[in-house]
Amino acid sequence: MAESPITPREKDFATWYQDVVIQGDMAEPAEIVKGCMVIKPNGYAVWEVLQRELDTRFKATGHQNVYLPLLIPESFLKKEAEHVEGFSPELAVVTVAGGKKLEEPYVIRPTSETIVGHFFAKWIQSHRDLPMLINQWANVIRWELRTRMFLRTTEFLWQEGHTAHSTHEEALEEVIRMLDVYAEVAEDVMAMPVVKGVKTRAEKFAGALRSYSIESMMQNGLALQAGTSHDLGQNFGKAFDVQFQSKEGKLDYVWQTSWGVSTRLIGGLIMTHSDDKGLVLPPKMAHRKVVIVPIFRKDDEKAIVMEAAAKLAKEVGAHIDTREGHSPGAKFFHWERRGVPIVLELGPRDVAAGNIVIKRRDSGTKEIIPQTELAAKVAETLEAMQRDMFAKAKQRLADNTVVANSLGEVREILDDVTAEKGGGKFVMAHLKDDPANDAAIKEFRASVRNIPLVDEYDGPGKCIITGEEVAQRVVIAKSY
RNA sequence: CGGGGCGUGGCUCAGCCUGGUAGAGCGCCUGGUUCGGGACCAGGAGGCCGGAGGUUCGAAUCCUCUCGCCCCGACCA
Numbered sequence: 001m002a003e004s005p006i007t008p009r010e011k012d013f014a015t016w017y018q019d020v021v022i023q024g025d026m027a028e029p030a031e032i033v034k035g036c037m038v039i040k041p042n043g044y045a046v047w048e049v050l051q052r053e054l055d056t057r058f059k060a061t062g063h064q065n066v067y068l069p070l071l072i073p074e075s076f077l078k079k080e081a082e083h084v085e086g087f088s089p090e091l092a093v094v095t096v097a098g099g100k101k102l103e104e105p106y107v108i109r110p111t112s113e114t115i116v117g118h119f120f121a122k123w124i125q126s127h128r129d130l131p132m133l134i135n136q137w138a139n140v141i142r143w144e145l146r147t148r149m150f151l152r153t154t155e156f157l158w159q160e161g162h163t164a165h166s167t168h169e170e171a172l173e174e175v176i177r178m179l180d181v182y183a184e185v186a187e188d189v190m191a192m193p194v195v196k197g198v199k200t201r202a203e204k205f206a207g208a209l210r211s212y213s214i215e216s217m218m219q220n221g222l223a224l225q226a227g228t229s230h231d232l233g234q235n236f237g238k239a240f241d242v243q244f245q246s247k248e249g250k251l252d253y254v255w256q257t258s259w260g261v262s263t264r265l266i267g268g269l270i271m272t273h274s275d276d277k278g279l280v281l282p283p284k285m286a287h288r289k290v291v292i293v294p295i296f297r298k299d300d301e302k303a304i305v306m307e308a309a310a311k312l313a314k315e316v317g318a319h320i321d322t323r324e325g326h327s328p329g330a331k332f333f334h335w336e337r338r339g340v341p342i343v344l345e346l347g348p349r350d351v352a353a354g355n356i357v358i359k360r361r362d363s364g365t366k367e368i369i370p371q372t373e374l375a376a377k378v379a380e381t382l383e384a385m386q387r388d389m390f391a392k393a394k395q396r397l398a399d400n401t402v403v404a405n406s407l408g409e410v411r412e413i414l415d416d417v418t419a420e421k422g423g424g425k426f427v428m429a430h431l432k433d434d435p436a437n438d439a440a441i442k443e444f445r446a447s448v449r450n451i452p453l454v455d456e457y458d459g460p461g462k463c464i465i466t467g468e469e470v471a472q473r474v475v476i477a478k479s480y
Numbered sequence: 481c482g483g484g485g486c487g488u489g490g491c492u493c494a495g496c497c498u499g500g501u502a503g504a505g506c507g508c509c510u511g512g513u514u515c516g517g518g519a520c521c522a523g524g525a526g527g528c529c530g531g532a533g534g535u536u537c538g539a540a541u542c543c544u545c546u547c548g549c550c551c552c553g554a555c556c557a
Contacts, residue, residue: 086556145556264557328516331518334518
């Protein structure tokens with residue numbers, strides 16, 4: 001028995017994660033470029049599934065795709081005071097082009113609110129131009145000091161939605177609508193349960209009135225911000241002079257929103273479902289759902305097995321592993337590490353008996369069934385897997401969410417938690433939304449993840465720091 | 481930016497202290513035997529030892545400079 005190339009979660013969760021990403025052939029560090037990664041075919045295919053699922057929903061809610069420039073004039077960033085302050089430290093700037101020093105440097109986009117502001121000002125004159133609903137699929141660069149594959153890389157892929165509305169109410173509806181879209185994709189497609197909520201003022205997007213997020217829990221108990229949706233108010237409208245004339249003939253600034261999810265979701269997917277044997281993909285996220293490993297010795301056996309395999313593969317849309325020079329065992333490990341939901345084994349014994357062996361990736365259960373029942377069994381198994389994986393993740397979230405009623409208690413629960421050691425929890429506590437309180441939590445390197453939109457706890461209570469009455473408990477956790 | 485580690489065949493690393501013909505395992509190629517959970521045997525290809533300079537008869541090894549990567553903290557989708 002060869003030693004597993006994957007570090008067990010128990011031993012070191014962070015290393016386990018790296019191992020799963022690499023052994024699952026999802027991505028590898030770019031090495032030649034600091035903090036960047038190469039997304040490999042197996043990883044990019046997952047991104048393509050996400051893109052399809054999200055894009056379909058964006059279109060269904062009335063959005064259209066656009067593409068904006070990668071480079072932003074430096075002065076644009078400075079137009080919104082909070083925005084530039086928030087992003088300055090992590091900008092990459094182009095100062096030389098065409099062999100000449102540029103008069104005004106270009107910033108490589110960390111996000112496109114400013115460019116959007118500029119073009120919205122050109123495109124919007126009347127209330128009839130509203131709402132303006134656009135989305136961009138793009139890459140962005142944020143010069144982060146600490147990177148981890150998929151979770152935080154210097155360059156990453158994402159989508160950023162940008163909308164403009166004539167009223168704040170309408171903009172807020174949009175913010176929540178898109179947050180709901182994210183939650184739906186996370187839960188129904190990725191089988192990754194999330195907590196929807198409002199970010200504290202200290203944690204909001206630079207330049208927003210308020211930010212909303214979906215937070216998910218990884219297997220080590222750390223929180224992952226899986227998606228954000230921002231109520232930008234009229235901040236960017238004023239900064240970029242995006243005005244429209246109302247029905248009554250009055251001029252007003254537009255109310256904007258922006259929302260995004262990134263390749264980070266792939267990291268979340270991995271850390272939600274995978275195990276010590278490697279990647280586990282929920283069926284809806286798997287581009288290759290079923291693989292057949294044929295087993296044979298002699299050429300005559302090979303002929304009959306391959307014939308049966310071809311017929312069954314066609315029936316269930318399976319990929320046949322025809323690679324030569326690899327034993328069946330090696331092939332099982334190969335697909336297991338890559339997270340394929342169902343692996344079918346087909347050998348001479350099965351062909352003779354009219355059977356086939358079906359193996360589920362998540363539970364590891366193996367079953368021998370008649371070939372005539374295969375199509376129905378595959379469909380049923382994929383459905384059950386999707387359901388079971390979500391239920392399991394949801395249970396883990398519930399099991400690791402605890403209530404605390406004092407700052408000391410919160411600290412005790414979270415103090416020793418690290419990405420490597422795990423043991424993280426979502427701690428529900430009453431806390432006033434005040435930057436000073438966020439700072440107190442930061443002292444032990446935890447943070448307020450969000451204030452849930454739906455309070456599933458005991459309603460109002462006294463803030464664990466100030467003692468003031470607050471409406472509900474917030475989620476406090478260590479996070480990525 | 482502070483602390484730590486590391487650059488040697490595709491990968492993981494040994495060799496460096498004590499200078500003297502560049503190694504191992506895995507992977508790869510060829511042939512044969514295998515094949516129901518990581519097969520075995522035989523043969524083979526592949527490296528100016530991150531870069532520059534210096535010391536020396538001679539440098540992967542010693543000295544100086546330099547570039548880069550990884551890990552740990554402060555910042556973050």
